Amino acid sequence: MARVNVQLAVVNGRLVTPAGVRPGVVLVADGRITGIADSAPGHVRVLDAGGRYVLPGLIDSHVHFRTPGLEYKEDWEHGSRAAVAGGVTTVMDMPNTVPPALHPDAVVAKARRITGRSLVDFAFHIGADPLHPEVLVDLDPAIARSAKVFMAGHHTAPTVISEPEVLDKVFAAAAASGVRLVLHAEDQRLHDLLDAWRGGPPHAYRDYERWRPRSSPISAVVQVLELVRRHGTKAHILHLSSAEEADLVAAAAADGLPVTFELTAHHLSFTDADTVRGGARTRLAPAIRGPQDQDRLWAALRAGEAATLGSDHAPHTRDEKERPVADAPPGLPGVQELATAVWTGMRRRWPDEDQDTAVRRLVHHLGEAPADLFGLAGKGRLVAGADGDLVVFDPDRRWMLSASDIASKCGWSAYEGWTFTGRVQVTVKSGLVVYDREQGTFGAPGGRWLSPLSQEGGRTGNG
Template sequence: MATFLINGATIVNEGKSFIGNVLLKDGLINRISTCPIEAEATIIDATGLLLIPGVIDDQVHFREPGLTQKGDIQSESRAAVAGGVTSFMEMPNTKPPTTTLELLDQKYEIAEKSSFANFSFYIGATNDNLALISKIDPNSVCGVKVFMGSSTGNMLVDEKKVLEGIFAECPTIITTHCEDEATIKKNLAEFQVRYGDKIPVEAHPLIRSNEACLRSTDIAVGLATKYSSKLHVLHISTKEELALFDKKPLVEKKITGEVCVHHLWYSDQDYSSRGNFIKWNPAIKSAEDRDALRAGLSIGKLDVVATDHAPHTLNEKSNPYSTAPSGGPAVQHSLVLMLELAKQGIYSIEAVVEKMCHAPATLFNISKRGFIREGYHADLVLVDPKAEWTISRENIFYKCGWSPFEGVKLSNNVKKTFVNGILVYDTGAFVSDKPNGVRLKFDR
């Protein structure tokens, strides 16, 4: 394994930025210093570049097995690495859904052979597998996923007794998709009466409304409070939900919230130009909601930034609203979009690193990742903060070949990505076609 010496980078880590040098050896961060480091190594002049920990995305859908026409673990993990994401946690709504230990093991076997980034997988809750959920090893999975709104296959958990059991007995972190199914069905029926099969995409945030999100999140937070569960509510999308979360330091919280990049970037004003390509569940909502989410992240009510990366084929997304699937790809662009918000003065660069790197590592108790510390795994990203470029289909690595952020102009770019001390991505190209991601370990 090659030894690298990164010289003169602006190191952004644990709330501070300083110019320093970092030695990578045997897959680990061997030394960090503001003074010159003497070592036999491949020298990387990082003058003018930012050096940050690899991003950890706690919510992706890489579509394997069963839906690989949309994406697969190899293709989407490559795109992730190109965007500075070095670790991911993948959701269970594949085909078949990951709701048994056997199916979970099959995913790990696939990833061990094909993933360019480090990985872990959620096991999915159903109305029928509470006995399994209560006995899982907290160190074998990143967490349990509970769909409290419509989902793939049989993964909608809508039986009150089962929900109570999951929150009472789950031995690890519970992550939830919170949208009230009854509210959504009622709203959809009203729009179908009005428009038939020609519902405009602008109706999406009215069908999957603020009320639907708040009702479901309120139930989840109530159950977690009742049973003292560790709960992480995914993709918060409304200003009203923020009232359910505390501003305490992350290490003191048992109930936490995630926000996704698309909810921080877009608003309902963008449906007219972006259409189904920004159709996500939960929906992108008003500018007032977007601005409240931005503020909630700044003050610590929201703890983690992720993507909910969920690719579909271009043909599927080109369907009319009623039949176009929800979700879109984002792992290649989440970091640069957040750094762009930092340039706009909405966040500091240190805050972006906190919410995308440190916080997921802390929240999920990931072993020796998410920070630039001696002895930690060398998952590192060099970013050029003065590189202007535009997201286009010519520079997209997603298998689906499109992005909901096409045409967005950026003023920063990922130059190099190291995964476990190996330089995997360098200036727009992959150095090696050999996947070297490994299974994440947890200190629980």
């Protein structure tokens, strides 16, 4: 090991590996983990973890970094800083930009625009185009291996696919090429029906959850499961909000259907009472629901029924959020808060759980699972040959989030004033420190576009 050109040795850490938590030293050379040793070789740069956990760099497979066209809300300089401050070193960006990324050429142009501006590595979900579902049949997997489907509209949704015959074509096209659909599963036709009956969209936050009821995502999930059964399409349902959705998808997966689902920190952290009290800060689509639904989502996480955790980082400006209820867009920032919010929730809900068991769960849902689901080779695992992306995480640090901590360009967080347990101390990407909390510093933007086809530890990039 001493003969390898080691550029970094992370010492005195509790290493969170696929085999469990163990002491040791992580060695990184040429941007990759070369091995785990008992001691550091001489004459190398040393990062002392101080007895804290050392995690693999985390993956957030659901962000909206708003480029191109909406950079006044967020951009990659700010969004990637928020990511590394939260221990995230790889993100998957959504297609609802201006113009939207509905065609491979748009994805390539987007990647070129981002290159040189991001601290984190990145991949993309292409948008499913209802006018041209055939794009998915011939989709080059080096461009994208997954496609976003909006089954209901909102302020930044570029396309809505709610007609059964169009959904059928999209699912068939995705199945033909092995593209995984990632779905915003709400029923737009149900929204339209209720709004027509009630005289318009919600006009007060006390009515918001009732105006965008649980019946909408439940109906959409039933449609998704029927289409998956018909075509064999791989489907990943985003931001589940209700107990019934979790039951349906878990049952379908147990029955052998290729369906998975994501939980967001927001739906795990807030309830509809927070939206009544705080208004637009926690206005989401799908809506945040009641405590019993939240309990079921936490149970799905603990049971391993959920596949991934995602932030649905969707910043808007304060001015946009202060608009009248019908005009205020849903969404909130969250990539910086994701891991810490989930960790805080786990420790408060299950205080007697072994800490190593809890941290392995966090790493599984923010590392191994999204890496496997979306073909991100070299990501999400602390093993020899993986990318040298590491996080020093203090599991016991108590701290209060304030506006001065927020790295997102929008400058606000729904979690402001929260007392968290657990904090990211240092984030390393490809062997280089990109975030140091104590120093208050960020590294240089060296993030790469990841090719899902790469078999070389995720080191092959495009653009």
